[in-house]
Amino acid sequence: MTAARQSPLARRRVRTAWLFLAPMLFVLAVVAVWPFLRTVYYSFTDASLADLDARQWVGFDNYFSVLSMPSGRVLYDGLLVDPVWWRAVWNTVRFAVVSVACETVLGMVVALALNAEFRGRGIVRAAILIPWAIPTIVSAKMWQWMLNDQFGIINAALLGLGLIHAKIAWTASADTAMIAVLIVDIWKTTPFMALLILAALQMLPREIVEVAKLDGASPWQVFWWVTLPLIRPAVMVAVIFRALDALRIFDLIYVLTPNNVQTKSMSVFARENLFEFDKFAYGSAASTLLFLIIGLLTIAYIRIGRLSLEGGR
């Protein structure tokens, strides 16, 4: 479809399309592209928040630099050799994989249940969305109290049921801090997954399922061989949405376990360097790498999932 062969009508339609897109592109350029380019630029300087105007261009030093000491020792410096950063990357990726996997499975279960006909379905559908509707900061604070080691209702309930014999310090202990964050995130975003999958389920023609049943397929076979392949594209898109969200996790961890090495995510690392330490440029470099890592992971996912974002499969 080259421009030369387009009819005048098609050309006019393309022009109109650009006209309609222009306001959005403009807004995106102002609120996303420009700040992003600034961040990338700052990552190549030695900018400090105390005096941004005094910055100097330092090239790739924030990412990687080699220092030769007079003693002959060679030191490597920069984000690419910073173990704290790689720990944060690993924390984030691990968090994203586990949380999105759990949310997809649970969301699927909830969606299948909600897709069935039963009395009061409307109310249940609305009720299940509540965790998603609560602002993250509020739900994180709420869970912080519920997970409190001394007064928290979770410990009280588990103790009462005899499942644990001593109160667990959920957000404090190195072993459970990540689990606590995962529990809250899964609780919060499963409804979102359920909703997207439910939407896909409702688009399925009933006849296909009924034909399969007539042919004697068990409910499991129907789900595995009929329903799942048909809703797969929608699920894949939902997973992308959630994965992008999970890879830039910030608010939940910032409230629950702000400075804990076990749960520090890439975004928390970037913020810490940007604003708390006198390392605005280093934090900018972390933000830039965060963007690249999320971008690469997304491209890899789309390739592996053979997912076409232009519709169809």
Added chain:
Amino acid sequence: MKLASAFLALAVGVLLAAGPSGAVELSIVSGDTGNGIKVLREILDRYEKKSGNKVDIVVIPPSTTDQFGQFRLWLAAGSSDIDVYQTDVIWAPQLASQLVDLTAATRDVVGEHFPSIIKSQTVNGRLVALPIFTDAPALYYRKDLLDKYGAKVPTTWKELADTAKLVMNKERAAGNKDIWGFVFQGNAYEGLTCNALEWVMSNGGGGIIEPDGGISIDNPHAAAALDMVKGWIGTIAPPGVLAYQEEEARGVWQTGNAVFMRNWPYAYALGNSENSPIKGKFDVAPLPAGSGEGDRPVATLGGWNLAVSKYSKHPEAAIDLVKFIASREMQKYRTLKTSNLPTIAALYDDPDIARQQPIVPRWKQIFLNAQPRPSATARIKYNEASSQFWTAVHNTISGQGSAADNLADLEARLTKLKGKGW
């Protein structure tokens, strides 16, 4: 004619609505700890009545680490939304360039304050913040429980651990299942730096970064101190203490579930407030010291100050407000309500304060001997140095690596951070 008079009426109306000439709206930002915000509001009400200006409080979370990040962001953006910042004693060198110099405006009152505090807020000859209260922590103990089991107030960490264990075990055997021996601030944040500096230094482990800039943290005394604390977790201190800040520790303490607590003086007034379950049942003592020869108790110097933003649209009014809140009368008012330590020497001899908040005159010596964190030495790199210190400490006491390894690692990191100099 009619139209003109209508305009005139409108103009007069607008002028009246604007209030007395020169009245301005100010905003002050402060963290929310204990009853601090309530008392600040009461003080501001008086200021509003006296000056005709209006002051809004912007309330932010109590963690000083979080506050600093937000303040830095506002200041870097040149925001004029905040006129007055309530700043931690350690921040002056890091924020100085964006704060107004108060030297000239406070010449008449600065002499009333302790010179050491004024010095801590003076950067390159500019006084960047005026102190409103100072802080030196106390060991809170349950008088009733110690008496019940015939234990005396501990003066060493070893005694503290033994007494805590004894009282806790006997109380638990008597049916008080939720009681713990000792609570402190073990979360990974600036408060842990304060706590850990006390453990390390009172055991002869030095001050992390010494005044000459040398890094001293990698030594056996410091490692032994951290090993001692690691031994407390889960035995005399609840495992959750690793996530406690001041208010979480006070929550356990004030519900009567701890024998000892390390906290700042603000918890004194709250513990004795009307509906507190431990009202009248506790007292305070200086923090314990190590058991080695020459070990002495160490209290980390805290304290809060008011600074005027360089970007304020009403700097004169803001300076006026700062001077009002820091004034002798208002410091006395605050101390009576919150048991915060005043920064004006004369108030330690005030009979009303001595009667209502007896901790205050007793704490004068402790505050005067309090140990500053190495913020004046590490200057603009202090936050990162402190973060590396509390990370190493938190790792150690939560069982991630040995004290000796973590401190050796910390020394290497601090050396790298220091580079050619602080």
